[in-house]
Amino acid sequence: MNLADALYQLTPSPFLLLLIIAAIALIESLALVGLLVPGVVLLTAAASLAGHQELALTTTVLAAFIGAVIGDWVSFWLGYSQHGRVTRLWPLSRHPEWIARGARFFQRYGTLSVFFGRFVGPVRPVVPLIAGMLRMSPRAFTWANLASAALWAPAYVLPGYLLGRTWQQLLDVPEGIRQLVVVLAALLVVLVVVFSWLRQQVTRTGRLYRLLALGARRHPVMRRLWLARSGRTRGEVPLASWLLLILSLGGFSGWTLLVVREAGPLGMDLQAQALFATLITPWLTQLGQLLARVGDTFGILALVLPWGVWLLWRRRLDAVLHIAGGLGAIAALNTLGKALVGRARPDTPEYLTGSMAYPSAHTSTMVVMAGMTAAFVARELPHRQRHWAYWTAILVVVLMALSRLVIGVHWLSDLIGGALMGLVVCALVQLAWQARPRAPLAPCPWLLLGLASLVLVAARIAWLPPV
Structure with missing residues (x-):
């Protein structure tokens, strides 16, 4: 028995596997829990099993989409209804900087923060919670939640699904x-x-940039060229x-x-x-x-x-x-x-x-x-x-x-x-x-x-x- 056959035997039933994919996507998007669980790794592994078992790609993506939408909605509801007590729950009580980071992200991008936040790891599970705490319109949140999940689900499922479909071929190469x-x-x-x-x-904050700038300023010709160029570009060459x-x-x-x-x-x-x-x-x-x-x-x-x-x-x-x-x-x-x-x-x-x-x-x-x-x-x-x-x-x-x-x-x-x-x-x-x-x-x-x-x-x- 080769490795691919052994992995195939370990694969759960199609219905159970779809439930697992939806659950992982939900947990990955869920406030508090999503901060601690390696959801991306788990979702890639589950999608690989789905690809090897030849589940329909649309069904697999739909399961991840539904889980992601529900996870964000639960997070939003928690913030909307329990906004005074959420920050006292673990792990947010131990890491208030997570809330501060999410709040800055929300204030910077407003409604679009729900859309962008799903793709930014450090704030992904926190932004829906912040949106609820700051009383974002449920209708606006729904549209941003659906649109971001529609892009997030295939982006996170496809790599693992492709790997699963090509396991056997890769092992036979x-x-x-x-x-x-x-x-x-x-x-x-x-x-x-x-x-x-x-x-x-x-870039201007990089060590190599500072070393080159220091070297250029030591030679008159290079200093003039450097200063002339930086003067036209707001101080950065x-x-x-x-x-x-x-x-x-x-x-x-x-x-x-x-x-x-x-x-x-x-x-x-x-x-x-x-x-x-x-x-x-x-x-x-x-x-x-x-x-x-x-x-x-x-x-x-x-x-x-x-x-x-x-x-x-x-x-x-x-x-x-x-x-x-x-x-x-x-x-x-x-x-x-x-x-x-x-x-x-x-x-x-x-x-x-x-x-x-x-x-x-x-x-x-x-x-x-x-x-x-x-x-x-x-x-x-x-x-x-x-x-x-x-x-x-x-x-x-x-x-x-x-x-x-x-x-x-x-x-x-x-x-x-x-x-x-x-x-x-x-x-x-x-x-x-x-x-x-x-x-x-x-x-x-x-x-x-x-x-x-x-x-x-x-x-x-x-x-x-x-x-």
């Missing part, structure tokens, strides 16, 4: 390819951690953007030379293709096709359109021009790169006839869009919370990139080249934006605009053909 999976996963984690650390270090430009431009140039010199798929490309051939399932292919439509021209326009209209209404033509410039630049570079490199795809469906592989346009475009979004959002957040915007952007890009391997229209090296080229454009857009002081984009109706983008993307998927 040949040893050489299994090593490639481990290496690629470790490399991705290292790159993300290094990126997060470097981004923090080269955009080292993060310059570092991103230098590293991504150098990486893209070197990687493209390697791809051109090989004149065919690299060894890692063939290994990655063999790996995904062992993992492909019909539902995974359907998900890849769906993401392909989200990341094409029509999909990107659907995602961007509500935000562009709002920015124009706010008379923020500068932001519109920077976003349009970034997307236009990456589109032109993708067209030019595909024409110059002329690399064939591993598989070319009819709608991609005549289109070359390198670089991956879906990956590069998603890097630009997610990167610009993360940068604009992070600028409105405190320094300690900015990493959430960037980590979310990285997750979105990775999912889009992997979908290109799932449907077999790109080599792995195409995705790497596309990501590096997208980072070059992101850095250039940021440097242009940071060239002079800008008024903040907040306040912004994030929830309304996000829902509008989702509606337009759903319409694009339903009614327009792939391009």
